Amino acid sequence: xxxxxxxxxxxxxxxxxxxxxxxxxxxxxxxxxxxxxxxxxxxxxxxxxxxxxxxxxxxxxxxxxxxxxxxxxxxxxxxxxxxxxxxxxxxxxxxxxxxx
Numbered sequence: 001x002x003x004x005x006x007x008x009x010x011x012x013x014x015x016x017x018x019x020x021x022x023x024x025x026x027x028x029x030x031x032x033x034x035x036x037x038x039x040x041x042x043x044x045x046x047x048x049x050x051x052x053x054x055x056x057x058x059x060x061x062x063x064x065x066x067x068x069x070x071x072x073x074x075x076x077x078x079x080x081x082x083x084x085x086x087x088x089x090x091x092x093x094x095x096x097x098x099x100x
Contacts, residue, residue, distance in 0.1 A: 004041045006063040017041070030056070045095060 001022070003014040021037050023029045026046050033040035034055045040047070044066070050056040072088065080088070 002041075005065055006060065007065050008063065012065065 001016065004017050006013045006015060019038055021032050023032060026042060029040045030042055030047055030050060032038065033042075034050060039059065040056075047056055051058060072091065
């Protein structure tokens, strides 16, 4: 199970969280939270629209570490596998990620 990551007095901490709903899909994770089933540990860009629309509210914001974005690690070959290339292009399109 993924351990939620927090900052306590500037120091990283991890917490094992238990609950009656366990998901491994970010869309389902946010959907459950929107429906009031509990808290969701989610990447800010994925939850931002729900927060803007008032469907979700940030909690523990001062304890949540930020990251400058999503990271995708893949072989540095010039010709990526077609499936990987489609995935990278899709992520960039849907998340409006700029190319390095």
